[in-house]
Amino acid sequence: MSAFRSALLFSMLPLFAGCQLLNLQSSAPAKVSTAGMTRMQGTLTGDNGKLLFQPCGEPRRYVVLDRGNTAILQEAAGLADAQGKVFADLRGRFNASKAEGGDGQLDLHQWYRVERTGQACEDPNFKRLTLHADGENPVWNVNVSGKGMIIDVQGQPPVALPYLEEQLPDGRFNLSSEANGQRVELWVAPQRCVDSKSGALRHLSAELRINGQAVRGCGYYGGSRND
Structure with a gap:
């Protein structure tokens, strides 16, 4: 021990x-x-x-x-x-x-x-974010603030989109956006989640769907979200 x-x-x-x-x-x-x-x-x-x-x-x-x-x-x-x-x-x-x-x-x-x-401790983006989510296979991350969400998927250029937030039962919620003929959804649930690469623990599980194709990951509230 x-x-x-x-x-x-x-x-x-x-x-x-x-x-x-x-x-x-x-x-x-x-x-x-x-x-x-x-x-x-x-x-x-x-x-x-x-x-x-x-x-x-x-x-x-x-x-x-x-x-x-x-x-x-x-x-x-x-x-x-x-x-x-x-x-x-x-x-x-x-x-x-x-x-x-x-x-x-x-x-x-x-x-x-x-x-x-x-x-x-030195993360310059934390205070302005309401939510961060990321995952593997492929590597992806989503940063959400009051100005919109930025989606970054490995092998593709980052995309900034406006979004609508829908509150669901049991503390779950969904962020969605439609632009350039694409349907983007981020589904979030209050559930213990382990990062598959680093082993880091998050208090949210997340699923990113782009035109129906889903990848899973973890997330946490940013500094500007009061839960």
Whole structure:
């Protein structure tokens, strides 16, 4: 067992015990509203039996408590780099008051992305996007903003299109566009998705259809979408 995985495991054992007790009391806990919560990106690491989150560009580190039962321990452990760190895109309540072993506390309720550390903190497009989706075979990606969506498929020039968004049951939605005789649709669902190439985890599954031909992939909300 790696040092990172071990540190994460032991930091979360009290939480697991608490979750089991809660489940005995109620089999259908009420859904927690994310109103008033903050979304941040940064790095997760295990340190002295605690799981710590350090936001991008900040020196502060927050002790993470997995209030939303997101399974962040399991999700992060397999993606750690040589320094025992992973990049994470999270939402929760940040308490800046001093916490033992950190500079504050994060009551975590949702994750959007968990991936190996890289340049995600420096992504210049994140804040203006409402949605990003990508996949393999062939390589493709879609960037969506309030101005339209840009579709980039391997072997073809990028195409910028206007779109209509249709909300569907269970948090699903569809983006569609018709231009130059082509029908383009992007179907999105709130479902854990693993990138087939990098192993990165996303909170959305996605399917891109161009004239009825479908390719599958994963996605996540950009910084300008308030979910």
